[in-house]
Amino acid sequence: MRIIRYREGASFKLAALTDAEEIFSLEEPDFISLVQRAAQDGISVTEKVKRIIESSQALNKEIHQLDLIVPLEAPEIWAAGVTYMRSKEARNDEAADGDRQGPTYYDKVYDADRPELFMKSTAARTAGPGGEVCLRSDSSWQVPEPELGLVLDRNGSILGYTIGNDMSCRDIEGENPLYLPQAKIWRQSCSIGPAIRLADTVEDPYDLQISCRIYRGGQKVVDETASTSQLKRGLGELVAYLAKDNILFDGTVLLTGTCIVPPGQFTLEPGDRIEIDITGIGTLTNIAVPA
Ligand code: DO4
Ligand code: MG
16 A cells, blocks of 8 residues: 555645555645644554445556655654675775775765764755756766665654665765765755655565666666665664654655665766666656756
């Protein structure tokens, strides 16, 4: 069971999307209100949505006919880094300066107890499905980072899963890791969506396929697939570090790191269409534009 939001005229609508791709209207204005309503009723969100579906009719619409928007206005989006071997190798490549001796910071953080966690985005900087993600004007090596996103409540419980794109400037981070905030955060440097898959409807979050395709002028120029089974850390471990002595909000999103990095010197260009799929969640599509 998935939750989506879409624009209809001047208003935003919340809806449930079943595995059979049927769409049912939900009365609550947003995902967190739905979670709170289910808690007031003493039932899970999935049970709440099932009961609504049983007593209502599916919309006479298909998903591609809806003007989808972010499935929730996440007050904060955080991200974990170097949680997959592929990410560690890519960071070591971009930071290579020829006279490296001993383990890098990336080697160390991959094996350390404490994960890398950083603030990635806010609601105002986050694009939704079909929206535009921006390319920084002072970077010439930019890539999407397809990531599994955890939708959390204020206590750190995982309410659901979404797809995140942690847009990144490999040249800026590679020049100096202290530039990380600039390599990661700018206008529309993050996107989430197209849906939130309710947590208790995911059989095994460590067995999800993540794919990324990039199209340029109608040609597919990147096509990569990986799996959350390659994740080095537990999801609960990442959430526990994020929550430590911190404030989480209902609807905080935690991106769990990338397992896909486009090969070599590949860089995004204006007009590129980025598609990211995760099993059971859907496809997050965005167009790259100049910032
Ligand atoms: O070390 C910098 C960021 C790593 C990251 O974003 C990732 O592994 O996904
Ligand atoms: Mg990342």
